[in-house]
Amino acid sequence: MTRIETALTRLLGIDLPIVQAGMSWASSAPELPLAVSRAGGLGVLAAGPMRPDDLRSAIRTVRAGTDRPFAVNLPLYRKGVEETLELLLAERPPVLIASQGGPRRYLDRFHDAGVLCLHVVAGPEHARKAAAAGVDGLVVVGAEAGGHPPPDLVSTLVLARAVAAAVPATPFLVSGGFADGHGLAAALALGAGAAQFGTRFLLSTEANVHPAYQRAVLAASVADPQPVGRDLGVIRAIPNAFTREMHRLEADGAALEDRRTRFSASTLKMAAFDGDVDRGKIEAGQSAGLIGEIRPAGEIVRTIATEYETARRSLPEAR
Known part of the structure; x- marks a missing residue:
C-alpha cells in the first residue's frame, strides 16, 4: 500500500493523510468509515444523529472489520451528550473528533482511556485554547466546507496558515474545498498533516444518504453551495x-x-435521509463542483493518493 507520512499520520497510525469527514447521516453507519480506514485513510463515524445502541453497534462493526484506526465525531451540543461520552469511553474508539464545544469537558477522561483527541476549530484563537487544553491535534475548517463553515467565512487557504502560525507545535488537518490529490498536496504545503474530505466521500457508494441528495450534490457547480x-x-x-x-x-x-x-x-x-431536496438542507461544500461521479470510497482514497504523487512530481524545483 502507498504511504504518505506526516506528523499527523504517525500520530494517528494511518498510511495516508486522507481523513473522511464525520458527516451526519452520510457516515452515521459503519460502511463508509470502514471502507476509508481499510484503504489507509481515517474513516470517521458521525455520532450526531445516532441512537446509542446504533452507535455502539456501528463502532463494534468497524472494529471487527478492520485493524486500522478509525474515529468517532461527536458534536458536543447534541442532546444527551454526556450519555454518549460515557458510551464512547466504554467502547474506546482509537480517535475522538469533537466539535462545537470546549475540549476540557471530555479531554482528561478520554486521555485516561487511551483515546486520541482531535478538536474542531474555526480560527487561530480557538486553536490556541484547544492546544492549551492539551488536545492531540486540531481539525481546521475553512469557509469552503459544507455543513458548518466558520461563521466569519475565512477561506481554508488563509485559515490554515493562521493556525499553523498560532500553534506551531500542534499537528492539524484542514477541511474545506478538497476533492482530489491536488488538494491534498496543497493542504500539506500549507503546513497541515492531512486533508479532510467531506463532499468527496458524500458522493461515494457507501455514503448513507438518499440518492436524491447525492444527485443534487453531483449536479452542483462550485458556485452553487x-x-x-x-x-x-x-x-x-x-x-x-x-x-x-x-x-x-x-x-x-x-x-x-x-x-x-x-x-x-x-x-x-x-x-x-428522507430525500426531500426541496425543503431540506442540502449541505455540501464548494468542492461539489469538482466531483463528476459517485465511486466506492476505497477507490476514492487510492485515487487521491495517486493524484497527490502526480501533483507533487509536477511542481517545479527551485534552482
Missing part, C-alpha cells in the same frame, strides 16, 4: 426552496426569531 443562516449557525447548502426563503428573509431584514423559526423548520435529515 452558498452560506445561509447568518447569526443562526451558518451552513453551506445547495440552493432550493429552503435557501431561497432564508435569503429572502435576510434581505427583508426579518427579525432573528422569525429567521430562526424558518431555519429550524428545515433539517439535514429531510434531505439526506
Whole structure:
C-alpha cells in the first residue's frame, strides 16, 4: 500500500493523510468509515444523529472489520451528550473528533482511556485554547466546507496558515474545498498533516444518504453551495426552496426569531435521509463542483493518493 507520512499520520497510525469527514447521516453507519480506514485513510463515524445502541453497534462493526484506526465525531451540543461520552469511553474508539464545544469537558477522561483527541476549530484563537487544553491535534475548517463553515467565512487557504502560525507545535488537518490529490498536496504545503474530505466521500457508494441528495450534490457547480443562516449557525447548502426563503428573509431584514423559526423548520435529515431536496438542507461544500461521479470510497482514497504523487512530481524545483 502507498504511504504518505506526516506528523499527523504517525500520530494517528494511518498510511495516508486522507481523513473522511464525520458527516451526519452520510457516515452515521459503519460502511463508509470502514471502507476509508481499510484503504489507509481515517474513516470517521458521525455520532450526531445516532441512537446509542446504533452507535455502539456501528463502532463494534468497524472494529471487527478492520485493524486500522478509525474515529468517532461527536458534536458536543447534541442532546444527551454526556450519555454518549460515557458510551464512547466504554467502547474506546482509537480517535475522538469533537466539535462545537470546549475540549476540557471530555479531554482528561478520554486521555485516561487511551483515546486520541482531535478538536474542531474555526480560527487561530480557538486553536490556541484547544492546544492549551492539551488536545492531540486540531481539525481546521475553512469557509469552503459544507455543513458548518466558520461563521466569519475565512477561506481554508488563509485559515490554515493562521493556525499553523498560532500553534506551531500542534499537528492539524484542514477541511474545506478538497476533492482530489491536488488538494491534498496543497493542504500539506500549507503546513497541515492531512486533508479532510467531506463532499468527496458524500458522493461515494457507501455514503448513507438518499440518492436524491447525492444527485443534487453531483449536479452542483462550485458556485452553487452558498452560506445561509447568518447569526443562526451558518451552513453551506445547495440552493432550493429552503435557501431561497432564508435569503429572502435576510434581505427583508426579518427579525432573528422569525429567521430562526424558518431555519429550524428545515433539517439535514429531510434531505439526506428522507430525500426531500426541496425543503431540506442540502449541505455540501464548494468542492461539489469538482466531483463528476459517485465511486466506492476505497477507490476514492487510492485515487487521491495517486493524484497527490502526480501533483507533487509536477511542481517545479527551485534552482
